[in-house]
Amino acid sequence: MQPCTIELLQSFEPLSGVPTDQLQWLLDVGTCHEFTVGENIYEIGDTFTATNFLLYGKFNVCIQQGKQINEIGISEPGTISGYLPYSRGTSSIVRVTCVQDAIVLSVSIEDIKKATHLYFELTEALVHTMITRVRFATTRQQQYEKMFALGKLSAGLAHELNNPAAAIGRNASSLSELLKNIPKIFKQTAGLKLDNAQMEIFQERLHEIIDREQVEELSMLEKSSLEDELTDWLMDHQIDDYTFAEILVDYGFTIADLDYLAEIPPDYALVPVFKWLSYHLTTSKIVKEIAEASSRISELVGAVKNFSHMDRGGDKQYINIHTGLESTLTMLNYKIKKASIEVVRDFATDLPLAKALAGELNQVWTNIIDNAIDAMATNGKGTLTINTKKERNSVVVTITDNGPGIPEEISSMIFDPFFTTKEIGKGTGLGLDVVMRIIDQHHGSVKLKSEPGNTSFIVCIPINEK
Template identity: 50%
Template sequence: MNEVTLEELKAIPVLSEVPDEQLQWFMDAGEIVTFEEGERVFEFGDPVSMTTVILEGRIRICAVQGGKLREIAVIREQGITGYLPFSRAKKTPGFGECVKKCRIFRVPSEKIKEATQLHYELTEALVHTMTSRIRDFTSLQQQNEKMFALGKLSAGLAHELNNPAAAISRGASSLNAQIQNLPAMFKAIVSLNMTPEKVDTINELLVTRANQTDRPVLSMMDKADREDDLADWLMDHEIKKLEFAENLVDFDFKPEDLDHMNACTPVSQQLEIVLAWVNNYLLATKMIADIKESSQRVSQLVTSVKNFTHMDRDSDKQLLDIHTGIRNTLTMLDYKLKKGNIKLAENFDLNLPQVKAMAGELNQVWTNVIDNAIDAMEVNNGGTLEIKTRQDRQFVEITIKDDGPGIPEEMQSQIFDPFFTTKDMGKGTGLGLDVVTRIIRQHNGTVKVHSVPGNTEFVICFPINDD
């Protein structure tokens, strides 16, 4: 069937109310083309020069997103795509592939432009199709942006959780090894026939050193010197296990402490048994401390995630400390700061009053702007991220500054536009700053950018109270 009929066009819901004479004009202006399954209907970057109506069959549109080829839309029977009235699309964002044998009606864009002057109802129907397409595409892209951001945060969170989890696993294995030594050590210790007074003296020294909170922070050179001193002492007393020295230094033991333990030992040749017991106890103490610290780190990360997503509160505006959200966001992006060799400078006014806002929404703002700043400094293999907060009368002002290469002056007026991005293909959808703008407007605020090479500032300002 190489012709399109009036009945076919009237059966398309969006065209059903268009007068017959306008549809007849539409039919006379176009042509029928067919495609077999697997054929390309159009290629990436082709000019958008035709209005296309799918009469039979189905095509899918694929594009590169996040560095991967993805299916972004499927146009089915009675679907309309391609050029539409007042559309600013110039080139196709991906390629179209026929997935079910297609019979397509196409009208050149020049004719559609002519229709805007001649046929109101036809133009109205096609504009309605365009607004629906924009709404659906925007929704899809916003979802992709959220998933893209979630993927980056998930990767960072997995990395941050992996370190303390691995430390807990290593600590548990080492602690188990120390426990396995206890039976043999117990047998050796009880054979020493030490008096209770001597045992108490060594125990008191051991517990004191293990629980000491004011141990000096030693440089690598100082620590090496102290290890050498203890190793010399051990060799002078014919003790072969020189590895004791490193652990004893970590707990601030000195040669005079070893003299004291030696004096409490009935036979000097048995001092190695006492030192092995002491070393085992100190190692176990160190492993327990490492496990505790790693567990606390996991707990802090979980708390940060909970606060970042604001899982335990509703979506209404509430009084909150903006620094909490910024710090939670920095925790979530800490892996990127470390990976990018980026220093963090916090210049917070901690006397700021609480602001009335939606914490979850603001966290999206901090995430997008800070993440963009980190990406901008990537080309420098390092840099400084500065975040400043201050009160400006009845407003709170947050400045996020990086020392990256800056945003070209000709692009600064476009960066808040939907789908505009300065990032390479696959690294962004161009919706991050659009999201920022919409959220700040919800809070009756503004977001501005000042950028020159080496200094880019995003200044976010909104009222303290939602009055």
């Protein structure tokens, strides 16, 4: 084993100004350990038991994101890791693996705590290291938090966009097939030589049926029963289009409606006229579905634009809080539906505009709502309630879920950086820290109230900074 010397410790940048007697004390109370390639000095979740000074060798530093372990850096000689005085970090959020045979000087937590009472310069150096480490880790973790959140939103948004896009593709193909048969249908109906009066009456009755208000939506069983009845009617009248009945049910047709229309054309024209009717209604339905799907895509694109506020500057503006909440719900809609969560909007109708950074506030809503969805996942379903109101000179948004709740013993720590109740790899522990920083930036407040089955985050945003 290579020697552990005062000169070696003085090569550590934070320790360069520490008196030699204090460095000698470190050597006296510390223990040198050898690590070979492949050995871990920390595993994710390990509790810190010592402060470690890397004297020789190198370590690979990795973090877990989802199901993957990703490298974020290399520790080289001169690195101080593990427990540091006055730090809230008590366990490792990274995996540290030896990639070049190493020697580490380990000083127990108990001895480091003694040093805080005995040696000012050494304590100052270690605290400075702690601050530097927190700044670096926070910056890196915030980047991962944003990418982690973006990945989840992107996955849900891709699914939401895929559904209407696929519907447009299917309907466009169906419409193309229908249009190929239009000349044939036109030839059949044109050869019937029906007078204009008959056609006008038929058109009037048809629009009378289509345009009337639907009394109530039919259940699946009622629809199936009505389809059977309409199919029987069509077969009795030698109309062998078996998909026609489904279209008729969608438009609210009854047996009485078919009898009403069948009174107009002569018997020899009934089949061609109803064949034309089938094509007309099918084409209209497809066009309607394409319009609805394209409208859904436009809605999602608009939600993305509102969510990110791509067309706005970086200054605070008076914004509608409800717009941001709705955009966030749209972005998270896939996850909400997948978790069988009902969303209850209890929005104040007279809520004033608030001066804020819209994009930043959307991060707040995303983090809180996403956490609520994850919390309710244990139930298999849930209810998310969003309440808004004006309270004195502030807008108050309360987001409530009926998940298992947050235990009282950890409720005071949930806004701390890196604190998370989620499994390793499923959360960075920075979501609520981001929430707190953004709300502080707006001179507002965020509070937690939680009990089993009822957890609320109350966000208060001043209407005007002044």
